[in-house]
Amino acid sequence: MRRLTLILLVALVVLPSTALAAGVATGDGVFELRAANGTFVLSGRGVFWGQMDKGTMRVTPLDPNEQVAVSGAEKTFKALDDPTATIYAGTDLHFRATSGRYRIRFKGAGVDLTAIGIGNAILAGSPLSLDPGDFALDGGKWQPIAWDYKVEPFGTQPPPPPTTS
Numbered sequence: 269m270r271r272l273t274l275i276l277l278v279a280l281v282v283l284p285s286t287a288l289a290a291g292v293a294t295g296d297g298v299f300e301l302r303a304a305n306g307t308f309v310l311s312g313r314g315v316f317w318g319q320m321d322k323g324t325m326r327v328t329p330l331d332p333n334e335q336v337a338v339s340g341a342e343k344t345f346k347a348l349d350d351p352t353a354t355i356y357a358g359t360d361l362h363f364r365a366t367s368g369r370y371r372i373r374f375k376g377a378g379v380d381l382t383a384i385g386i387g388n389a390i391l392a393g394s395p396l397s398l399d400p401g402d403f404a405l406d407g408g409k410w411q412p413i414a415w416d417y418k419v420e421p422f423g424t425q426p427p428p429p430p431t432t433s
Contacts (some may be wrong), residue, residue, distance in 0.1 A: 296385050297406050297423030304379040304401030304413055306394040311371040312423070314385015317364035323376015325361060328353040334368025386423030392416065 296314060310316065311330075326347060327336045338344075342358030356363075363372075363381075377394070379401070393400025393413040402410040405422055 295424035298404075299381075299383045299387070299389050299420065299422040300404045301379050301381045301389075301413075302402045302404070302410065303399075304374075304391075304393075304403070305377045305397040306375075306400050306413065306415075307392045308374045308379060309371070309390040310374075310381070310383060310387065312383060312385050312387015313369045314383060314387070314423070315364075315366050316370070316372075316381060316383035316385075318379065318381030319363070320361045320374060320376050320380075321378025322359045323361075323374060323379070324355060324357040325363065325376070326353055326355045326373040327363075328371040329365075330369035330371060334365065334370070336363060336365045336370060336372070338363045383422065386425065387421070389420045389422065391418050391420060 299310070301308065301318070325338070327338065328347075328350060329336060329352065332352075338354075338356045338361060340358055340361045341356035344354060344356050347353035347355055377397070383389075389403070391403060391413050393415045395415050400413040400415060403413055403420065404410045405420060
């Protein structure tokens with residue numbers, strides 16, 4: 269019995285850290301939101317997970333073979349302007365994607381998320397909120413979200429394509 273307990277304990281410690289390390293590549297960055305209120309657009313490649321207290325999220329997978337898992341939605345419907353996009357609405361939404369390219373638009377309150385990979389985040393705090401929340405890049409210091417739009421790249425961005433003259 270002790271041997272089985274020891275094996276299970278080692279598996280619980282080693283496997284999650286191995287799985288996380290396998291999903292992180294050179295050049296990957298980390299973007300985090302904490303108790304965010306407003307409109308946020310996250311586009312990139314990699315993994316992300318989180319929850320939203322209340323609001324809507326529009327999920328557009330940019331890789332047809334990958335899916336974003338969402339639970340807790342009270343309403344789900346396809347976007348009229350893009351058949352690949354799905355809109356989820358409700359309270360206590362949970363979401364995650366374990367790989368692939370994505371574009372997610374959040375509009376709501378209490379958004380907590382972590383994204384690992386390469387991408388951009390567009391942040392606009394709610395003008396109706398006294399505290400629009402915080403964001404952090406690459407495990408750095410938490411910074412307040414501004415009320416006007418701000419673009420925050422994370423990860424090592426690919427070089428721009430060469431221009432022809």
